[in-house]
Amino acid sequence: MTYESVAAADPAVAEALEGERRRQNETLAMIASENHASEAVLAAQGCALTNKYAEGYPGERYYAGCEYADEVEELAIERAEELWGAEHVNVQPHSGSQANMSVYLAMLDPGDKILSLDLTHGGHLSHGHPANFAGQTYEVEQYEVDEETGYVDYEGLAETAESFDPDIIVSGYSAYPREVEWERIQAVADDVDAYHLADIAHITGLVAAGVHSSPVGVADFVTGSTHKTIRAGRGGIVMCDEEHADAIDAAVFPGAQGGPAMHNVAGKAVGFGEALSSDFRAYAEQTVKNAQALGERLQEHGFSLVSGGTDNHLLLVDLRPSHPDTTGKTVESALESVGIVLNANTVPGETRSAFDPSGVRIGTPGVTTRGFTESTCREVADLIARVVEDPESEETRATVASRVDELTDEYPLYD
Template sequence: MIAIASDHGGVELKDFLVQFLRARGVVVEDLGTQGNDSVDYPDYGRLVAGKVATGEAERGILMCTNGIGMSILANKYPGVRAALVYDVRAARMSREHNNSNVLVLGGGVIEKEAAEKIVATWLETPFAGGRHERRLEKIARVEAELGTRIRRGEEGAGGAQAEFFLRRTDPEVCAAIQKETERLQHNLELIASENVVSEAVLEAQGSVMTNKYAEGYPGRRYYGGCDFVDVVESLAISRAKELFGADHVNVQPHSGTQANMAVYFSILNPGDCYFGMNLSHGGHLSMGSPVNFSGMLYRVVPYGVSQATETIDYDALAEAARRERPRLIIAGASAYPRVIDFKRFREIADEVGAHLMVDMAHIAGLVAAGVHPSPVPHADFVTTTTHKTLRGPRGGMILCRTQHAKTIDSKVFPGLQGGPLMHVIAAKAVALKEALSPEFKQYQEQIVKNAKALAGALMERGFRLVSGGTDNHLMLVDLRQSELTGKVAQETLDKARITVNRNTVPFETRSPFVTSGIRIGTPAVTTRGMKEQEMVIISGFIDRALDHVGDEAVLKSIAEDVVELCKKFPVYPHRLGRQ
């Protein structure tokens, strides 16, 4: 496919060449401009250069009055080899010698007949290879070196440079990554478990640490050459201890579920009894769901919320604990919008002689910043993910008391895992350092302010929220008073560029694939810089969309409004190939 564009100075020649190419059977995407109104050439040149750079277009053709501005712009994109051509010979040589993939013409200096011949020659001439291939490889190395400098912070991270090798090796994957970057930019990400990591975290996770095997722990590895991975793992551990006030930390779990598994294996035997929060009341699969290992190996007694208050029924939990005498009680949830009373959990566990584990995956960032009470003083074990509110890479972590340290470490390795993912641990270390900053505390405070503002605005518009609001980063919208299901609501909001997830609500009667609710969270939009006033606007988008299910025109209009709002709060702007 050939992508073609021009400004007002080249539009007449552009329109002529579009017809010429289509008459020859060439697939052409005309990206504008249309008409003679004055426009800025970079706005159109970037569309073609971006498509060629990401592999969406095989080649491109650009025009402005003299071609100079378009050629300067196009050659800013690594992987783009734009040639400004005025005659047939230059067109041929640009292909034979330079393997040009963008042809630039001056609409004010080239006649249509000459342009026909130039374009035809350019399309028909193959790259000669040989010594010219060697020279292009040297250009590629220059681009890569510049990209490395940018990634190191000399000029700010640039997405086009960072993806240079990927674009050359696998344009399909590169294009998908670019599309995901565009989705992040142009959509409102309201999934409570998702966030947007910093460029520093991305750089650490994409580093050479990915090459290193490092079974064992710092200073006690089964492989040589671990000096520097020991540094990053030790940093991650010490920063987590400082951040949460923990006696011992293991940063190796690949996920939160594996962190939970390590705790279970350290104190439970198959068939032992433990308590976990009911999944439909806000718990998590790894807390005893029958379809998960955690519900297959042990005897699980689920606890939940009061039907009257939709908050944890501590009295019922205590009564059940006295009756069942569990070996372990788990506090923590994936869809619970209220503060958890860890002190009360500790008292219940002590009364029946149970261990207490807290899964703080969702609230770890809030805990780190002191916005939510910490479970660490009360729990024997605390597990967490390192993404979500903590805003790090996807992974897990275990905090525990000193007496459990040796057992926990042995259950992670060699019990459950082999070599740790050292590139992810490096990124965890970076995220933990970021979490120690004053700015991170302000960020977490804003997450909660935004959640309360969004919850309040939704309730003012007539939505019912589980438990009547939120104390943390998320809220559950109960749709049972309407004809909507969670599935329909999620799919409708997707069309409006608003991303949420369908979710069960307490005392759910529908399938988990359908559900009666949606879960909404504010970590990602808060990372973008949005505040309370934007939450009110977002509530209006949600209300309007769910009031017009199936109305494609209205949903498209909302999506356009969402894009305009998102433009004010960019995500990875240097990684966008085009807008």
Template sequence: MPNPIRDVAPTVADAVANERERQESTLGMIASENHVSEAVLAAQGTALTNKYAEGYPGARYYGGCEFVDEVERLAVERATDLWGADHVNVQPHSGTQANMGVYFAALEPGETILSLDLTHGGHLSHGHHVNFSGQLYDVTQYEVDPETGYIDYDELAALAHDVEPELIVSGSSAYPREFDWERVGEIADEVGAHQLADIAHITGLVAAGVHSSPVDHATFVTGSTHKTIRAGRGGIIMCDAEYADDVDSAVFPGSQGGPLMHNVAGKAVGFTEATTPAFEAYAEQSVANATVLADVLRDRGLSLVSGGTDKHLVLVDLRDSHPDLTGDDAEAALAAVDIVVNKNTVPGETRSPFVTSGIRIGTPALTTRGFGADELETVAHHIADVLDDPDDEDVRNRVREDVQRLCETHPIYD
């Protein structure tokens, strides 16, 4: 079969082929990753990559946009159907840029953001000092209860009344429990703030109705389009109608130029797939698989932040069960048997973010491959076996062999 990439840049062709093989031959359990369909892959590799389309459908700064207008309108229409927001902007290149668009629309530099601390499950773009959000705004952060691993909303309310933020950020990258969107919205109202609900990880779960939605409780909702929604890499902003113009202006021209129309096409295709009963079943299974994963790991003696999960991921705190094993060590040991997870900070973290005391494990990608509860139980035992004795070659060989069996039984792309 002709390969135009190889004809021009064989090194790139080799890297692409090797990456596809790596994905096929490993169990991807990074909670923020997934596998898009062949249709989404095809949409993102089209001639739409050639088209500049600064502006919005019907109001572009370039000619020749009639067909990309159709694509963007479809993406917006599908998103509106899925999440029920008043207004949707599908142009952000990532979840972080979606958050940037909201900050630029809702805040002036130096105003106050109240958000979840990174080591307690938050995200860099929620105000970490190395991110633009922590450099442009005055940031105060709340934490989970150290005993329960849950957010204490009474403490959050007290903190909000103390600092009087303009924006309260809910949502997370490693908090395994549902947020009480309504309670956060009430707290925001009490102090005259807006709520920004960042659903980057759970965009697909919310769309499928297997996770509560913040749309009726938050002024702004942002998300990624490549995690649980499987619509290709990118971001999305939803907001109340009265802030539509502010959000659109904050995205373009405020924080980016022309949208990546090939990625917008991927969003349109992925959002269309998400309107099907098959997608709802997938989302339900992702959560069910995470519950099985949590139950087995806990039964095997591993400590889970908050004791379990309400969604598609678990956060393992290794300090009690494996005090000498860092998150970095655990990630490497699992990678050696072709199980791919990521090291992750945990509440009360004392180690460097490059080392960490925990690992984050997710189920979206395996669920896309067709893994069910039985397979997740098997995988969970494999993870526990490796963490219990990461240097045992017999364990490694046995687990690696079964991982390859599971990969071959559940290919990503036929």
């Protein structure tokens, strides 16, 4: 992966791009929402479709010259339908948040009610946080996880739904390590005559591979990101039954955005094609095994995991029981300095600021793409523990950084 043409036109940008390529090669990406797309996906996202406006949908564009844009988008749709078993798929959203916006625009009026998981308990901004368009446009009430167990409080959700009477209930989360009981949430939605939106942004790949249960065919709407665990072109996706297809399509375009980013749709098509292979199921299964191995070893080192473990690709570590004076930001910074990149994160019952919370979120999609297995992830847990136990020690940092260098050399990423 080189940037000769960029360097010839703009050396400063080329230097930054080369720096990012080098950073990814030389560090372990363990932010749960990050992954490494294949070189084929990256090439597709840098293709000549960058130049093409294609407002509308295949066969019904507002511009001429869209025959190849149509072909690419149709391939992305067909492959998505096969991956997730959906009746209708819209692959145009620029992000998972815009996918959620499209559902709200299609089915809600301003001032209608959204019931969603609290952000500090693992929800997402686009599910109704007051700083986000959703919280500013709709009335929002939130449910929580049980602070003792770390699992969604489904009984509390049902009670809140009965009293709040929402128009839509949002499931699917950004920092929840357990399998979601889609049918249970759908039953609550049915009881209060609400729509059910399942946001699978984090677990799109796990659902596609069949290693996490699917909300498709259960929830009224399913949205997601098309990168993260699916490793396709960056963007979003909406899935629904044919009953709502026209409303969703109109909400995506022209409701939420104008022309689609067709180069990203090309990346989605390529990535979805890759995900249809048997190799991808093995990858998804390994991602979960790696997260579980990582979590078990961290527990052996005395760390507390929210919910006691994981069913998916991520761990949420609550530092308060084992390291009460250590914050998530301290851990994030110390680990970044040795080449392990994860993020500080709030935990249920958070007692600190969201800017310097009590936990960290750790994901295995990126290191699994490198080729890590359970034994490698257990070693990474050992390295994490060494740094957290002595974050100021230059000797510890140097030793761990050296081992990270060896691991990234042993499991290379991009040439």
